[in-house]
Amino acid sequence: MERFNAASAEDAERALLTCLHSPGWAVRVATHRPYPDLDSLLAAADEAAYDLPRAERLAALSAEALPGLPENAYSAAHTALNAANAAYESRFGHPFVIYVDDLKPDEVLDHVLEGIRSRLANDPEEERLVSGEELRRLARGRLTALLSDGNR
Incomplete structure (x- = not known):
């Protein structure tokens, strides 16, 4: 400090x-x-x-990237994640952001996929609030x- x-x-x-x-x-x-x-x-x-x-x-959201997948993640996981992220970006106009630093590496993929899929159902205002909170959590971590x- x-x-x-x-x-x-x-x-x-x-x-x-x-x-x-x-x-x-x-x-x-x-x-x-x-x-x-x-x-x-x-x-x-x-x-x-x-x-x-x-x-x-x-602009801050656009500078973010999806969390990295574990090295042993199978190719179908990469395909599913890329497709879900493309749908999210198309709907909301920015990349999907989610805080995963507190998770074990083998939990990240499921958490991210579940997060994208559930948040795709949000209306734009609700997602603005959720993505803002995730951005704040990322910065804090x-x-x-x-x-x-x-x-x-």
């Missing part, structure tokens, strides 16, 4: 952009330093993510990992 708080604004923003590809979010989170602890930083990051303007949220690794 000390290194992150002491970093230059440019370095902090660059590090934050690895957590969420949103320049406005990165500037806002970096500007409010210093943070007394990780919980305070995560709360500020959450608030900034909730406040993302629509265009910036869509990456930020926690970034600071835990001692990179900042």
